[in-house]
Amino acid sequence: MNTIFTSTLWVSPLFWTLSLLAIAVILFVRNKVRMDAVALLVMLAFYLSGILTTHEIFAGFSDPNIILIALLFIIGEGLVRTGVAYQVSEGILKLAGNSETKVLVLLMLAVAGLGAFMSSTGVVAIFIPVVLMICRQMNLSPKRLMMPLSVAGLISGMMTLIATAPNLVVNAELVKDTGVRLRFFDFTPIGIVILLLGIGYMLLTRRWLGGNITTDNQENSQRSMAELIDEYGLRGRAKRFVVRNGSPFIGKKLDELHLRANYGVNVLAIERWKRFRPTYMMPLATSEIHEKDILMIDIGQQEFNLTEFCQTHNLEPAEIKSQSFDEQAKSIGMAELALVPGSALIDKTTQEVAFRSRYGLNVVGIKRDGELISDSFSGTPYKLGDLILVIGDWKVIQQMRNRTKDFVVLTYPKEMDRVAPAQSQAPQALFSVLVMVLLMVSGIVPNVIAALIGCLMLGYFRCIDAKSAYDSIHWPSLILIIGMMPFATALQKTGGIQLAVEGMLQLVGDWGMYFVLMMLFIFCAVIGLFISNTATAILVAPIAISLAQQLQVSPIPFAMVVSIAASAAFMTPVSSPVNTMVVGPGGYKFSDFLKIGVPFTLIVMVVSVFLIPLLFPF
Template identity: 25%
Template sequence: MSALGGVQAGSSLPPLTPEILLVFAIVAVALLLFVTAPIPIDVTAIGVMVALVALEPWTRVDPATGVGGFSSSATVTVLAMFVLSEGIRQSGLVNGIGAWIADRFGDSHDKQLLAVLGLAGGTAGFINNTPVVAIMIPMVNAISEKTGVSPSKLLMPVSFMAMLGGMLTLIGTSTNVLASDVSARLLGHPFSMFEFTKLGVVVLLTGGVYLVTVGPYLLPERIGTDDELMDEFGMTEYLTEVVVRGDSPLVGRTVNQGLEPLDIDADIVQLVRDDRTFTGPLGPKELREGDVLVLRTDRESLMTLLDVDGLDLAPDADVAEAQLTTEAETTELETEQSLVEVIVSPEARLVGETLETLNFRDRYDATVLAIRRGGRVIHARMDERRLRAGDTLLVQATEETIRRLGKDRNFVVGGRLTRPDFRTEKIPVAIGIVAVVVALAALEVVPIFVSALGGIVAMVATGCVKPNEMYSSVDWSVIFLLAGLIPLGVAMERTGAAAWLAAVVVASSGGLDPVIVLGLFYLFTAVVTNVVSNNASVVLMVPVAVDTAEAIGADPFSFVLAVTFAASTAMLTPIGYQTNLMVYGPGGYAFTDYFRLGAPLQLLLTVVTTLGIAFFWGV
């Protein structure tokens, strides 16, 4: 029985003990850090764990319990699922399906929308939805080029469907696995593999129908399909050509020697000498009279250069996209240059760095011409801007560099659907391994974390995943986030903080029907998830939901399911879920576009999920 001891609406609240107040203070600080993000959220989670252990006499979290999150079955299972998803990704299965969809349904808007949403929702139930969306961004771009439908009309629905698809199975999201672990600890009832699949199907179909019928009318066309990348990123005013005069002090000096002394925002993108075009790295290149430089700079910096460095505007100073896409035979390095969009992945290690601290141009042999952050395009002082997850970089690079960026888990290359190095021959093996992992867990032959770990061994042994890829495929920020937050849920239970919050809910409910209370829990959790981590929402809300259900005589498991489903529907902001961030830049969305499309869907899902839980499990 809960510590509430059967508190009814209108009853006096249990006393606020120093232990409860301390836990609330830790929660408040953690939430503040989650929202403002002065440090990565996984670091915040580890800080929470340290605080709980250090204050053991009050939090009742001993050192073994504090670090127990690292050995939790939830943490181990999530880690294993990252590697299993990598095996599917490296096989090229989803890319192959995407290419087939682009070719088969690319001429019909309705068919392409249904096919794209079906792929996003269906696959996300069995592999991590982040790589699913990463794969689908270039697929959507390819379809948009064929049909003339703006990618803005497709990318956000893809993100939403990937979220909802994660609710088809236990392994669909890390949130499900964590909620199962908390449910097992509090109720002795972990989730089975297909525990809530029937409701997940209802929710997925509801979201799909809404996005197909209502979505197109609510989403604006932020990016035109006939725009070249130069126009799309507003580069017309920021790229120009200048000629080095014979009396210029730059003659005989390298590019670095000429530009470093000047505190101006300018990059030399190309150097044209006679009939030859040179691209990066241009820093060591010695300048000569008559050299034509293609500059990325603003008007003020350009005037400074013209005044100080003996440069003249070229006779035709308008730079077209074709000029930045160089032919192989005209370049010094026998390499073709292209313009391409590169999205910074939510799990990228370089988030928070700047182009300058990364030494991006030399490190990646690529030039960043602009950064798009949602609907805003940044041209000025780009080297000083800290990169954020979801930023879209307009990059000029060789095909070899673009291929390397495509393999780098820090980036998603837009417009490049296929790669020549996919292990397509491993598709049946990878599918078979995932199927066996799911079957063993579903039939309860072994626990899910055991079958998932066995799946890792099988993926590496069969060559679906290489040993070095096994470690790089894991989003370690999620692992540390889970490990750090699990002890917080324990502290809320042991100190009575969860029971106190539940008493507040019961006292405020005024005798409302349990179904309505269930719906309110869903809605509140969904709103909270939009500003903090979905995993943090589960850790904080499940203990409160369980105690509330017990206090009002409802089924605690139904309340656990409501919180679990709500934590995977962060549809009101781009920061609420990783996949929302991934499509933020490529779709050119405004911050409010998510609320415009997501708020009605959030309310619709509140009703559907609440009634679905009441129908399937009772309240």
């Protein structure tokens, strides 16, 4: 069966491989068929043609780089679940002052700097959720920042010797053939120049990608917690109180204080400082009050004597900070509920239902016929059609979607995207990632083992669970990479690579050195359109060094050009896993990479061909 085509068709295996490559590229450019589906069809076509064996076609599933990418998706999810990704996005936004230009510059600097010492694939995988959060906070389309992210990730491979596999491949070939080796920071001057050019280029060309403002309908239909707070009049009713030494609240549980019954007030959140940072807890009946706790209390609409309340219970009023609700949104959230016909809550009050004890949430507002109930809503019976605003732990709020017998959840606020269910494990998550990075930089173990150790540490510290780990892996990206890998094997087996190399040697034989370097760069870039940059380096590095020896010049400039060209995989989404990973989150088409990548590749080529001989003379 696997020779059905080779036995009946007159075409040569090389012709068939090149035709299949052209068909795949056309399908990618047209974007009518999913890229991962095209990759699967490519695998099937290679089997039916008989060019590749079953083992060769499916070799990608056992490739360590594929496993590494999957593990790094899990690492990124662990940083999201512990709130680290959100903290990074907040830090970038704070420095950027809500300026898209500054965000882009800081993002590319951070990615390139970190990627100089660890896998660029890993850096991009970690920063994808960070960028998504920044886009949500700034109301930007991910198209505006995902491409700069991938460009910076690729440029990071030009920063140091260990930054990317092609650099190590070229260095190993150089040592084997000539005994000369590249130093750790030989790439750095070139990488810095290209990084600065890349930042300027992306600032100029980001508009080509479109998507200035997020247009997702679901995103636009969602309201923020701030909007819900204003809509239900909660902002004017919420007060903060510090529990001072000697307060009768200290050591008592909330249900022992009877604040709702005695004063008509409701504790919305408890802020408690731990390890020099505030943590926010959902107040439950069993929650015990500690000294220096900060209580956020809804005093309701009735007359309330703040001075007497504070003096009686030895409390100190605290200012409501503008970011108070935003800070709490990481662990405490809101939702708008509507009663369904036949609900057991109809004609019953919040107190009669014992809402907090029964559902683990606080009712903070009720709207009826579009009007806010301004009286003491805790004693107002619910009616069919009422809208109920609740506040509480995000996990409990998410569980309300399963209580369809009594409620339907109408609104989850935008802040739900910031939920960090394992926020307390943030230090352990950072430690796990640090261990992974150190192992990658030191080279004690392969990168894939370092990532595996990092994932196991995240699981051990409960930064991530099994379900969220499996859900975090972007399987279409992996299938796309695996499906395109057989092209490298097929081109080698059918003589396509050797034929191209021989043609290049004949073409550049009598030209000047700069032209030779330029042709070498173009040759690498063209091959890199269809196979991985590591495979490109493996195939071209021996040819480049041999060419330098034949021309009786130093092989170092030739080796450097191959390394830079292999990393300059900007032109297609399949040129590098870095590009492939941002296709889905950025909503890009094949043509987007051509539009941005081709001009920048030409810029990198000109800079490299001019700069490398200055730093490493012939």
